Amino acid sequence: MEIHIRAGLDEVWDRSQLPDRHQRWDLRFSEIDYLPCAPGEPQHFRYATRVLPLLTVDGTGVSAGERNRPDGTRTSALRFSSAHPLSLIREGRGYWRYVPDGDALRFLTGYDYRPRWGRFGRAVDRFLFRPLMGWATAWSFDRLRLWCERGITPERSLCCALAELFVRTAAVLGTAAVVPVVAPAAVAVVAVLAVTAAALLLPPTPITPAARRCLRRPPERAAGRGGNSGAPTALLATLEPS
Incomplete structure (x- = not known):
């Protein structure tokens, strides 16, 4: 996945690498904490x-x-x-790439x-x-973009996302409750379907995160656009499984 962020490299790096900042925008994690490690060693961390x-599901990584x-x-x-028995994920690996693009940044991930x-x-x-x-992942990337x-x-x-979800849901439920009372059944069905389609398809407001703003592509195409595509693989080879 990839998103284009009009921000500096250092700013995006800090907000995605420092645990207290990362956990604020990434919907996949509630907590991220660094674990003690010796100088020069890869950084170990705990996530939840x-x-x-x-109910909290946790794990560790490096x-x-x-x-x-x-x-x-x-x-x-x-x-x-x-090792949590309720975690569907047993083990995995991934990478993030930060590629300067003029006065902006291409932020990519694969996992x-x-x-x-x-x-x-x-x-x-x-x-x-x-x-x-x-x-x-895509929704969180756009959330980071809005922050930067x-x-x-x-x-x-x-809060903006929840408010917009409430408005769209209320529009559908309100139409379903009111229109059948004042209009023939056929008209009511068409009206409810139209409002439902609008609620699902209309783009979100500019201040609301949206997964659709994140570019997704097959792994082989992503590898060819991230600069030196061998860099994540070479770096992964230096890490022992957590």
Whole structure:
């Protein structure tokens, strides 16, 4: 996945690499904490996702970054795993690429993981969890873009998203409740379908994060557009599984 951010490289790097800033915009994580490590070693970390108010799924990982590459780009690679019995993800790996593009930045990511729970887990992953993770990644990338470009904090952009969802839902439910009372059945059905289509298809406001603003492409095409495509792989090779 990729998004174009009109912001400086250092700003995007800090907001995506420092745990206290990263966890503010990334919908996939509720907590990210660095773990103690010796100088010169890759950085170990703990992550957690609050699934329900009283249920948190956590895991650990290890990451390394290259801030000063000869081509002017930066790369961050990580491996992660979870021993939590309710975590669908057993282990995985991924990378982030930061590619200067004039006065802006191309921010890219690629990741993959191995699910648990056997055949059932693979089915859940393919049809539900992986598409949901892809959407959450893209939505979060746009949330980061709004923070960097417009100064809209992640907390405010979440409120905007919830408010817009409420308005769209209320429009559909209101139409479904009122129109059948004052119009023939056929007209009511058409009206409800039209309002529902509008609620689903109309673009979000400029201050609301949207996954559709994030460019998605197959892995082989993404590798060919990120500058030195071998950089993430080379960096991953230096990391032991978490």
